[in-house]
Amino acid sequence: MTMSGSGSGGGGVLPRRAAVIVFLAFAFAYFLSALVRAVTATLAPTLAQEFSLHARDLGLLAGGYFLGFSATQLPLGTWLDRHGPKKVALGFLGVAVVGSLVFSAATGFSGLLAGRVLCGAGVSACLMAPLTGYRRWLEPVAQMRANSWMLMTGSLGMVASTLPVQWTLPLVGWRPLFWGLAVLIALSMVVIALWVPGWGSAGQPKADSSAAEAVPQGYGVVWRHPYFQRLAPLGFFCYGGMVAMQTLWAGPWMQRVAGYTALESATGLFWINVSMLCTFWTWGMVNPWLLRKGFGADRLMAMGLPLCSAVLLGIILAGPQAGGGAWALFCVACTFVSLSQPAVAMAFPQALAGRALSAYNLVIFVGVFVVQWGIGLAVDAFAAAGLATVPAFQAAMVVYLACNAGAYAWFLLRGQRHNVLTTPTP
CATH class of the missing domain: 1.20.1250.20 (MFS general substrate transporter like domains)
Incomplete structure (x- = not known):
């Protein structure tokens, strides 16, 4: 896929190899975010039995993720434009690590709900951060391809949250599953920190500052x-x-x-x-x-x-x-x-x-x-x-x-x- 050249999207685009590396770094994080989003559907019978949850509790637990996710979207957009995808993604993923640990240590419904809200907020940048970066780093055709393949990795995460998680539960239990997710999310932070360029970092052209100043807040x-x-x-x-x-x-x-x-x-x-x-x-x-x-x-x-x-x-x-x-x-x-x-x-x-x-x-x-x-x-x-x-x-x-x-x-x-x-x- 063509990711270098002048492009019509404005700013500077990444060389092909660098673009692929950046895509893989963000794709790994988005895979984990989709797994975290969908895994409660598989865990619902186990959680309902262990914590004596009613149907309304399970519904609220599922909605807690979307509550945390939605609450961050508007400030997220401002921070992405101001600080760039790398810094924002790393900050948010740190919250997701905490959320996974809180969920794994929960002793009641309130702990489970708090963990889900934190997880939702923490992974809320996993798609918006790369798409914001692609707007500057990739040509228009490559942006369309990268968007589709990011959604593909999300679907892969949702696949992993179904039967694979169901097969894993009898072997390790649901709490160690979330310990493992916390470790993997932390690993994705390391990958993003090492592989993704900063906004206007050395070797990466900045967006037109005069145009940025002219944009309304x-x-x-x-x-x-x-x-x-x-x-x-x-x-x-x-x-x-x-x-x-x-x-x-x-x-x-x-x-x-x-x-x-x-x-x-x-x-x-x-x-x-x-x-x-x-x-x-x-x-x-x-x-x-x-x-x-x-x-x-x-x-x-x-x-x-x-x-x-x-x-x-x-x-x-x-x-x-x-x-x-x-x-x-x-x-x-x-x-x-x-x-x-x-x-x-x-x-x-x-x-x-x-x-x-x-x-x-x-x-x-x-x-x-x-x-x-x-x-x-x-x-x-x-x-x-x-x-x-x-x-x-x-x-x-x-x-x-x-x-x-x-x-x-x-x-x-x-x-x-x-x-x-x-x-x-x-």
Whole structure:
């Protein structure tokens, strides 16, 4: 992948070898962050038994991660623009190490929750930091490839959190598992400290200081940007919904609608994550060719996102006949929306990239929370109205499908004539 040359993304780009090393350093940390994010789903039965947790406790425990994660996004963006990915990532990962140790030493629910909140806050820079750096260090085509392959390593982490963790638990237990995670996160800090260049360090060109000084402070310029406003509903409903299905609602659908056993459902989730891993790897391979053929992010999302709505409609109509394979196809079809992240970064000047990415990431994760909770509320509401379990799930998914359709319509209506990937902001 081409990572050197003048580039149109502004600033200076890294030589190919240095770029690969930087990518691997950040990818290792992001793999661990995804594993930490998803591992509580596998540990839920063990934790529920050991600490006598109710379903609401498990829900709050899972949400604690996203609470810590979301709370840091806005200050994170400002710090990334000011201090650069290396310093910010190292500071945040130190919090993740503490969070893992707190979780492993917990003697009650409050300790578990505190550990999860700290873990969520600590790994919240693991994707935004490299994407901010890629905006300055890589050419536009390489930014698209690196984004897809970062998401691939995240999918690999989620795969590792399922059956591999389940196989490991009887051998070592869950507390030593988190000791090991703390050690691995600390190791990732060492790798980043050694391999990732600092902002404007020796041999690395700085962004144009006069341009940086001209950029307004705060997030107002981000929220008001027409392209950000155009993509925000897609990030909220389509991207956030994809994560909500992948990390929560695909499982209950398989068990309560399709009649899967717990093991069959876990296996289905495993293959959903494997499918996502393979899809993001493929995106990274084909993006340069697609861009050369004139297929930028906007065009690909406009063409591809109706596919995920069509698949969701098929799942709704199929009902009990739609199992793990159908949900894997839905999540794979939704990956078109992942192209929006590097597109957002390239729509802004380098000095605003961190804030733009963090603001968009906040939109996505608020969407995850709202869709996860909203579907649960809708299922309960339709059940209270007299629908059986299967029709209640189908009706809730119809509501979600309507939200997706509305976000896609907004994206088309607010469309611009140019493609931000072929004319990135310098």
